[in-house]
Every structure is written in structure tokens, then in C-alpha cells.
Amino acid sequence: QLQLQGSGPGLVKPSETLSLTCTVSGGSITSSGYYWGWIRQPPGKGLEWIGNIYYTGSTYYNPSLKSRLTISVDTSKNQFSLKLSSVTAADTALYYCARTMGSGSLFVYWGQGTLVTVSS
Amino acid sequence: AIQMTQSPSSLSASVGDRVTITCRASQGIRNDLGWYQQKPGKAPKLLIYAASSLQSGVPSRFSGSGSGTDFTLTISSLQPEDFATYYCQQDYNYPFTFGQGTKLEIK
Numbered sequence: 258q259l260q261l262q263g264s265g266p267g268l269v270k271p272s273e274t275l276s277l278t279c280t281v282s283g284g285s286i287t288s289s290g291y292y293w294g295w296i297r298q299p300p301g302k303g304l305e306w307i308g309n310i311y312y313t314g315s316t317y318y319n320p321s322l323k324s325r326l327t328i329s330v331d332t333s334k335n336q337f338s339l340k341l342s343s344v345t346a347a348d349t350a351l352y353y354c355a356r357t358m359g360s361g362s363l364f365v366y367w368g369q370g371t372l373v374t375v376s377s
Numbered sequence: 378a379i380q381m382t383q384s385p386s387s388l389s390a391s392v393g394d395r396v397t398i399t400c401r402a403s404q405g406i407r408n409d410l411g412w413y414q415q416k417p418g419k420a421p422k423l424l425i426y427a428a429s430s431l432q433s434g435v436p437s438r439f440s441g442s443g444s445g446t447d448f449t450l451t452i453s454s455l456q457p458e459d460f461a462t463y464y465c466q467q468d469y470n471y472p473f474t475f476g477q478g479t480k481l482e483i484k
Contacts, residue, residue, distance in 0.1 A: 303465055304413075304421065305471040319472045320378070353420055355448035361427065362468035363411035 259284040261368035263354045269375050275341040277355030286335045287312040291309055292357040293337045294364060295328065299351040307352075309362065310337055344375045379403050379467050383476035389484040394455045398479045401466035408430045409469035412441055412450045415478075416461045424463075425450065457483075 267278035279293070283344065295307040308318040310328045318326050327340040341348060352371050355364035382384035387474065390396050408428035413421035423432045425441035427449055440454040452459055460483050465476040 303478045304466075304475040305474065306466075317471050321472075343461050355420075355470075358423075358426060361409065361411075362425055362473060363466060364413075364421070365423050365432070367422075370420055 259356065259366045261354050261356065261366055263352065263368040263371040265352075265371055265373070267372055267374060268342055269373060270377050271280075271345055271375055272343055272369045275344050275348060275373055275375070277352055277354070277373070278341045279337050279368055281335045281337075281356075282328050285323070287298075287332050288329065288339065290359045291319075292362060293330070293360075294357065295339045296353045296355060297357075298370075299347075300354070307339065309357070324335075346375050349373065349375045355370065378472050379406060379469065379474050381482050383463075383464055383465060383469055383479050385469065385479060385480065386477065387480040389482050390455055391484045392455050396452045396455055396481065398450045398481075399464055400443075400450070400476050402446045402448075402467055405445045406467045406469035409445045409467055410441075410443070410448050411466050413441075413462065413464045413466065414459075414461045420432055421464060430444040434483075455481075 260282045262280045265310050269275045290311040294309040308328045310316050325342045330337040354368040356366040358365050381429045384399045384400045410428045413427040415421040424435050424439050429441045462480045464476045464478050
């Protein structure tokens with residue numbers, strides 16, 4: 258059974274860079290046809306798609322975050338990562354990593370979520 | 378970006394009721410739409426893909442329909458475990474977008 262485990266600091270200071278890693282187990286991140294993504298959810302609010310990456314390194318970013326966002330993949334560690342720079346309180350959210358279906362880009366497998374608070 | 382608008386935002390219903398949630402896209406998205414269920418403190422769970430296909434393991438009381446811009450999620454007979462928040466998501470094109478959510482509460 259595929260499992261995703263997000264990890265990273267739970268507290269980030271304003272203007273600094275938020276960094277999260279998602280470790281995949283029970284399957285290979287290089288499996289063909291699947292995209293790996295990040296989705297966030299501010300406390301008490303809805304879901305926002307952040308971006309996707311394919312194991313080859315191809316990335317697709319939300320334009321609203323693109324200027325601050327980097328998503329990367331490390332196939333040797335079966336991990337993918339998120340970096341969001343110049344954070345503000347508006348970036349406080351539960352950050353989920355997830356994997357898409359084989360066809361289309363809906364998310365079938367989700368991590369447990371990592372709460373990141375931006376505060377000094 | 379394609380805007381997804383769900384209605385209602387919240388809904389009170391009783392066990393055994395039939396419930397319908399609507400999702401409207403700001404432009405045509407063929408049938409590139411999914412529905413998720415999210416319970417408090419949990420990650421979303423995919424229920425429906427391609428607008429009307431039931432994800433493996435999801436009870437048959439859940440069904441989806443629609444194409445183009447208008448979509449519905451129907452729960453034929455509400456069970457206690459169905460009280461949750463439901464989201465639609467389009468995967469027609471980037472950036473993928475979600476509806477704002479529909480909170481289904483016990484009457």
C-alpha cells in the first residue's frame with residue numbers, strides 16, 4: 258500500500274523559506290504515469306493546489322505561487338520536496354503531499370498533512 | 378484559472394436522506410472532475426473521478442453526474458459516517474482548482 262509522509266518545520270518566520278519533504282513508501286516515485294503534488298489548506302478553509310512534479314523533474318505550478326515556489330524530486334531517496342520563499346502569515350496552512358491517479362490528475366493517495374505556521 | 382463554485386456551502390440533513398451537492402465550472406471542463414470527502418483532521422478522500430466513476434472501495438450510495446460546466450454529487454441514503462465536507466476539483470487544465478467546499482451536517 259502506497260504511503261506518503263510529509264515532514265518539515267512546523268514554524269517558519271515571516272520572509273523566510275518554508276521547506277517540506279514528502280517521503281514515499283510502498284511504491285516507487287519513478288512509476289510511470291503518476292504525478293506527485295502539493296496541496297494546502299489554511300485553518301478552517303478550503304483546499305488550494307500548489308503544484309505537481311513528475312519523476313523526470315517536469316513541474317507545474319500554481320501561477321499565484323509560481324514566483325516563490327520550487328518543487329523538486331529526489332528519485333534516489335524516493336522523495337519530493339517543496340520550497341516556498343518569502344512567506345507571510347497567509348502561507349500558514351496544513352500542507353498535504355499527494356499522488357495522482359494513473360489517468361487524469363485527481364489525487365488518490367495523500368499524506369497526513371504537515372501544519373506550518375508562519376509567525377515571528 | 379477555472380473557477381469552481383459549489384452549492385450549497387452548508388447543508389443540514391438526516392440519516393437516510395437523499396442529498397445532492399452541485400459544482401459549477403466557469404468554463405467547460407468536459408468530464409474532468411472529481412469529488413472528495415474530508416473529515417475533520419483527515420486528508421481528503423477521492424470518491425468520484427471522471428465526473429461519474431466511483432473510486433474503488435467507495436460505497437455505491439455515492440454517485441456523480443454531469444459534463445461541461447455543471448456537475449452533481451448525490452448521496453442516495455445518508456449514513457452517519459457521511460457527515461463531512463465535500464469538495465469538487467477540476468483536472469481539465471492547470472492550475473487545478475477546487476470548489477470552496479460543502480459542509481454536510483446532521484439535522
